[in-house]
Amino acid sequence: MNQDYIIPDNWSILEEGFDAARVEASESLFSLGNGAMGQRANFEENYSGSSFQGSYIAGVYYPDKTKVGWWKNGYPEYFAKVLNAPNWIGVNVYINGEELDLNTCKEIRYFRRELNMKEGWYERSFTAILPNEVEVAVKVIRFLSLKRNELGAINFEIELKNTDANVIFEPYLDSGITNEDANWEEKFWETLSVKSVEEQAFVTAKTLKTEFHATAFMQSSLFKNGKVLNAAFEEKVHEDKISFTYSSEVKKGDKIALHKFGGYVTDMNHKRENLIAAAQAVLEGAVSAGFETLLQEQKDAWAGIWEMADIAIEGDVKAQQGIRFNIFQLNQTYLGEDARLNIGPKGFTGEKYGGSTYWDTEAYCIPFYMATKNHEVARNLLTYRYNHLDKAIENAKKLGFSNGAALYPMVTMNGEESHNEWEITFEEIHRNGAMVVAIKRYVEYTGDFSYVPEKGLEVMIAIARFWQQRANYSTKKDKFVILGVTGPNEYENNVNNNWYTNYIAKWCIDYCLASLEKVEREYDSDFKRIIEKTDLKEEELARWKEVSEKMYFPYSEEYKVFLQQDSFLDKEIIPVSELSRAQRPINQKWSWDRILRSCYIKQADVLQGFYFFEEHFSKEELEKHFDFYEPLTVHESSLSPCVHSIQAAALGRMDQAYQFYLRTSRLDLDDYNNEVKEGCHITSMAGTWMSIVEGFGGMRVIDGKLSFNPRIPEGWDSYSFKLNFRNQILKISVAPQKTSFSLEGTEPLEILVNGKPVAVMPSVLLTV
Structure with missing residues (x-):
């Protein structure tokens, strides 16, 4: 265990005491999202210490040009980046001319964060002494509305503890942002307009290349001791930034608060020419409801989610x-x-990995959403992949496959492969199998087979075609083998006959053949449509059957287990228990060469197959394989x-x-x-x-x-x-x-x- 500062609590994530070394970790842990947008738990006010700034809009991405030392045929031209979006949460604060910045305060006497998961809000409170000796108590509450998913709300409250003072709030919008993980240090956004209408402000920007248009917006109100303060404000407009400055004289013991409403509207949901009008409508609804009503809406919405989940x-x-x-x-x-x-691997908490979806969705996420929401949600996730089938066929074609064979991407936003590490892009092909496993799980759990003739069978046929072409016949073994792959264990690259890959390939073919028979029997018109659309012939089915029936599976007679891959036992088998803690994690302590030659397993590989196809194996077989592989797993x-x-x-x-x-x-x-x-x-x-x-x-x-x-x-x-x-x-x-x-x-x-x-x-x- 590397950290233990999060205080145990049934319903909240809690941190007490300020430590600059923890800021970036807490920015991840206290992140907010509402399915349509999200943000790391960055401070609203300026923080000059180390911070990872991140606000994100679901579905908006940038194709960052691939950066590799040498090019290979089939490489994706870009890596799909989750974009750091224009910042709407910012509020600069000045007290008697001194900027509020936790990195420069003379003393931080108290600091606490709470992410209230039951009710869906984030609160940060602290007491600090500024360099000019003014002591302030600050409490900030922020949430992203589930009910109004283009809206976020902030209540930023300051109490003067030791003196009267001039307090300035400067809420702003800023589209001059960059991505933490840009390959070429490029800017991903171009600011198109910076506008204001009375106390409302709008910054409209578009992404370069993909041309998503988004308008970030804000409106603020000032309150003193809970009552509205009709304060004058000064507007500052820059090339990609707009701010309003509210100045107020505040007495010791008084509380002054800024309510800021903000968020995004995008051309995914509105016409481009209507973005500002759409933002105005969101703001008018927010101001009319007020902060407390919006917060109660949030509590009610989360109560509904928790009731089931x-x-x-x-x-x-x-x-x-x-x-x-x-x-x-x-x-x-x-x-x-x-x-x-879809479900991104970092959600709205960071930028690493890029892309909107991995095989993780099909392998791990669909059961959760299927069981805790209605079945349409799981169907939507399956439909997402069906809608990308043409791109998956295109991905396979780039690698030399033909006849409508499909290879689903390892990482994607729009169906195109956008992952550019060769050992994953070209070799981690087992991901294809997860697409079919997800269909099987959906049918078994919901009892809704209709998805198969409507959409799923076309996906299965394209994947079966891929596996038949990817396997090649070994005259020496009189078996079909699958060479040059990376299994789920990414600590082995370019291996032959990864057992899990071979097993899921055979299973995909068998499941597709069984589904074809059922659709022919029970959905005649769909069957005819699919056969005509895919141009599927009997001789092709015969080739599939041959590959399935003669698939090779590496096996050790010595250990009585399936081998992770052909040469696994050529490695020195040393259990993880004999590995020094100082050597862990090996992905941060060892060279890649050393990892690849070791017996150590990153994650379930053979055991992933035993998890997916548990009913194919006895408990004794599971036990034998678990006892062999888990002790080697890091x-x-x-x-x-x-x-x-x-x-x-x-x-x-x-x-x-x-x-x-x-x-x-x-x-x-x-x-x-x-x-x-x-x-x-x-x-x-x-x-x-x-x-x-x-x-x-x-x-x-x-x-x-x-x-x-x-x-x-x-x-x-x-x-x-x-x-x-x-x-x-x-x-x-x-x-x-x-x-x-x-x-x-x-x-x-x-x-x-x-x-x-x-x-x-x-x-x-x-x-x-």
Whole structure:
């Protein structure tokens, strides 16, 4: 564990005491989002210390030109950057002419932050002595409205503690911003106009190349001791910035506050010529409602989310804080209301990795959104990939594939591959399989097969074509092999026959063939349309079957396990337990050459296959593979602990399952990998939810029925969660000696508990 300054609390993320070395980490942890926009927890007032400035608009990106030392055919021309958007939160503050800046204050007597996850707001309060000896107490509350998702609100309040003083607030908009991770130090925005109408200000800018147009806007009001202060203001306009200056004489003990409303409207949702009018409408609604009404709206909106999504844990505050932080951040990032959007790996908390979506969405996120929201949200996520199918076919074509074969991108905003590390772009092709796994999970969980003939089958056919072409026949083995890949374990590149890749390739082909038969049988008109559209012939299906039936899987007779790849046992096998802590994390301490030659595994690889296809293997096989591979795993991917937690629970190893759960749920709060200042690991947070629901709760779908095999970590009094299963809400409560089920709905629900069928009746508590 690398940090422990976050104070344990059931519903809030809390920090007390100011430490400049923690500022950037806290900017990530206290981030805000509402699905449409988000921002790091940067100070509103100027801060001259080290800070990572970031405000982001969902779906808005920039194609930053690829920066590599040499070019390879098939390389993406750009890396899709999540953009640091124009800054609307800024409020410069001057007291008797001295700028309020926590980096230059003579003394900070008190400092506290709170991210209230239950109600969806962020508060920062501090008492400081400025260089001119004026002592001030400051309290700032900020939130991004869920109900009005183009709007954010700030209440910036100052109390003078030791003297009367002149207080100046200078709220501003600024589009002269840069990205922390720009490849060529380019500016990504061009300011088009800076305007004001009375107390409203607007900065309109467009992204270069992609030409997204956005208007940042603001309107402010001054209050003294809770009453409106009709203060005059001075306007300053610059090339890409506008500010209003409010000056007021304030007596010792008085409280003066600035209410600032701001946010973004974009041409994703409005006509370009109407952006300022749209911003004015948002501001008029905000001013009419007022800060307190907007805050109450926010509390009500979050109450609605928590009613369905909460996981309540009794008896372990750190575990409770961890899971709620994960659920909170997932809902801040994506609410499922816009099918054009997806779940970025850093959400609105940072810029690292770029791109809007990875295979993480299909592998880890869809189960969370499917179970805690309505099924349309999961369908939207699947549709997102269907809408990108033509681009996936184009991506494969660039690499030499033909006949409509598709390779989904590792990183994307619009369906084009935009990741430019060769060992991932060209080799981490297992991502293709996750697209089909997501369809299978959706069909099993919702019972809605109609997605397959409507859209899903076209995706499956294109992916099956890819796998058939990517495999090649080995005369020596009389098998089909898949050469030159990177599996989920990114600490091995350019290996042959990664077991997980080969297995998911075969499974994708088999699942597509089975789906074709079902669609032909039950959806005749769709079947004819798809066959005609894809020009699928019997001889091609025969080639698929041959590849599937003769797929090669590396296996060790010595250890009786599937091998991660052909030459895995050529490595020196030394368990992680024998690796010095001073050498960890190896991705920050070792050369890449040394990592690639080592036996160490970044995240579940063979075990990822055992997680996805659990029903294909016996418990004894899982145990043997878990005992072989987990001791070699360094868990330096955010996606690693959750899979291992679920499998440890399935094996009845609850101490180990709990430790993995704690690591995944508090990965960012405790900064296990020493990188949280770059942003939080949003997509792995869905894996944390699965650690409890699928791990401790043992939830599976078997033959169309929910099945549970509940367990509880030692020391927990209870835990509970809800699932929206086929439009019926089932609540599960697990205690050491009993599990209770309650059903919201009108029809009974038959489930399995520890393998035995049980009927849950509506509004009747059932205890097993």
